[in-house]
Amino acid sequence: MPATSTATATSSGGVAHTVKLFSWIVSLDGHDSTELRMMLNVPAATPGATHDASGIISFAPQGIANNGVALNLPYYVVTRARSKADARLRQGESGDEGGPAKQSSVRVDNRTGAISGSDDFYVWGLKNPKTGTLSAAYEPRAVSVQSFPVFATDNLLVLAVNKYGRFSNPAAGEYHIYLDVNGDGIYDFVLFLGDVGSMTTGVGNGQIATFLLNIAKGTVTAQLPADAPTDGSMVLMPVLSSHLGITAQNPRLSYAVQAFDDTGAGEAVTGVASFKDLPPRSRIRCS
Numbered sequence: 001m002p003a004t005s006t007a008t009a010t011s012s013g014g015v016a017h018t019v020k021l022f023s024w025i026v027s028l029d030g031h032d033s034t035e036l037r038m039m040l041n042v043p044a045a046t047p048g049a050t051h052d053a054s055g056i057i058s059f060a061p062q063g064i065a066n067n068g069v070a071l072n073l074p075y076y077v078v079t080r081a082r083s084k085a086d087a088r089l090r091q092g093e094s095g096d097e098g099g100p101a102k103q104s105s106v107r108v109d110n111r112t113g114a115i116s117g118s119d120d121f122y123v124w125g126l127k128n129p130k131t132g133t134l135s136a137a138y139e140p141r142a143v144s145v146q147s148f149p150v151f152a153t154d155n156l157l158v159l160a161v162n163k164y165g166r167f168s169n170p171a172a173g174e175y176h177i178y179l180d181v182n183g184d185g186i187y188d189f190v191l192f193l194g195d196v197g198s199m200t201t202g203v204g205n206g207q208i209a210t211f212l213l214n215i216a217k218g219t220v221t222a223q224l225p226a227d228a229p230t231d232g233s234m235v236l237m238p239v240l241s242s243h244l245g246i247t248a249q250n251p252r253l254s255y256a257v258q259a260f261d262d263t264g265a266g267e268a269v270t271g272v273a274s275f276k277d278l279p280p281r282s283r284i285r286c287s
C-alpha cells in the first residue's frame with residue numbers, strides 16, 4: 001500500500017512571491033522515489049536589488065501513511081533583478097572636404113533588462129590588454145573619466161576602472177591612479193582605493209573609499225566613498241577637482257594606472273591618458 005501525502009506550499013519570508021506545485025498528491029511505494037516539480041515566481045519589479053524569498057513545502061500524510069509523520073522541505077532563493085543596457089555608437093557623416101565628423105550619436109536600449117537601468121558616459125582614456133598578470137576580477141580592461149559640477153567652483157571627477165572579471169568585494173584589491181595636473185610629465189598625486197577600516201583603524205571592514213596622496217608633501221587625504229557593487233566589474237573612484245588643483249584655467253590632467261589583486265600580484269596598465277575637465281556629465285536613463 002503506497003504512502004500518500006498531500007503537498008502544500010507556504011511562503012514564510014522575504015519579498016512577495018508565489019509558488020506553484022505541479023501536483024499536490026504524492027504517493028510512494030516501498031523502495032520508490034518520485035519528483036515533485038514546483039515553480040517559484042518572484043516578480044522582477046518586486047525585489048529591485050538583491051533580496052531573498054523563502055518558505056516551506058509540507059507533505060501531510062493521509063491516514064497512517066509514513067506513520068503519521070509530516071515532512072517539511074524548506075526553499076530559499078536569492079534574487080537579483082537587473083537591467084541589461086546596451087549601447088551602439090553611430091558615427092556621424094564627414095564634414096566638408098573630408099574634414100572631421102560633424103557629430104556622432106549613441107543609441108542605447110534595455111530591451112532584455114528586467115528593470116530600469118542607466119547608461120553613464122565617461123571619456124575613455126586607457127585600454128589594457130588581457131594578460132592574466134593578475135586575477136581577472138581585478139585586471140583592468142579600460143579606464144575612463146567623468147566630470148560633473150558639485151559646487152559653483154568645483155567639479156567631481158570620477159575615474160572608472162572596468163575589469164575583465166567580477167569580484168565579490170573590491171576592497172581586497174588596489175588601484176593606484178597616478179595624476180599629473182600641471183603638464184610637466186611628473187606625477188603630482190596618486191588617487192588610490194583603500195579599505196576604510198584598514199586606513200583608519202588598521203582593521204579591514206570591507207568598505208572602500210578613495211584616498212589622495214600628495215607626492216611632494218607626502219600627505220594622504222580621504223576623499224569620498226567609492227562606488228563598486230558587489231559581484232560587479234566596475235569601480236568608480238571619485239575625487240574633487242579642487243583637491244588636484246584642477247580649475248577652469250588649468251583644466252587638463254594626465255593619468256596612468258597600476259592595479260593589484262587580492263594576492264598582491266599587479267601590473268601597470270598600458271599607456272598614459274589625458275583628460276580635459278569639461279562638465280557637465282551626460283547620463284541617459286532607459287527602461
Ligand SMILES: [Ca+2]
Nearest residue numbers: 128129130131
Ligand atoms: Ca593586463
Ligand SMILES: [Ca+2]
Nearest residue numbers: 180182186188
Ligand atoms: Ca606634474
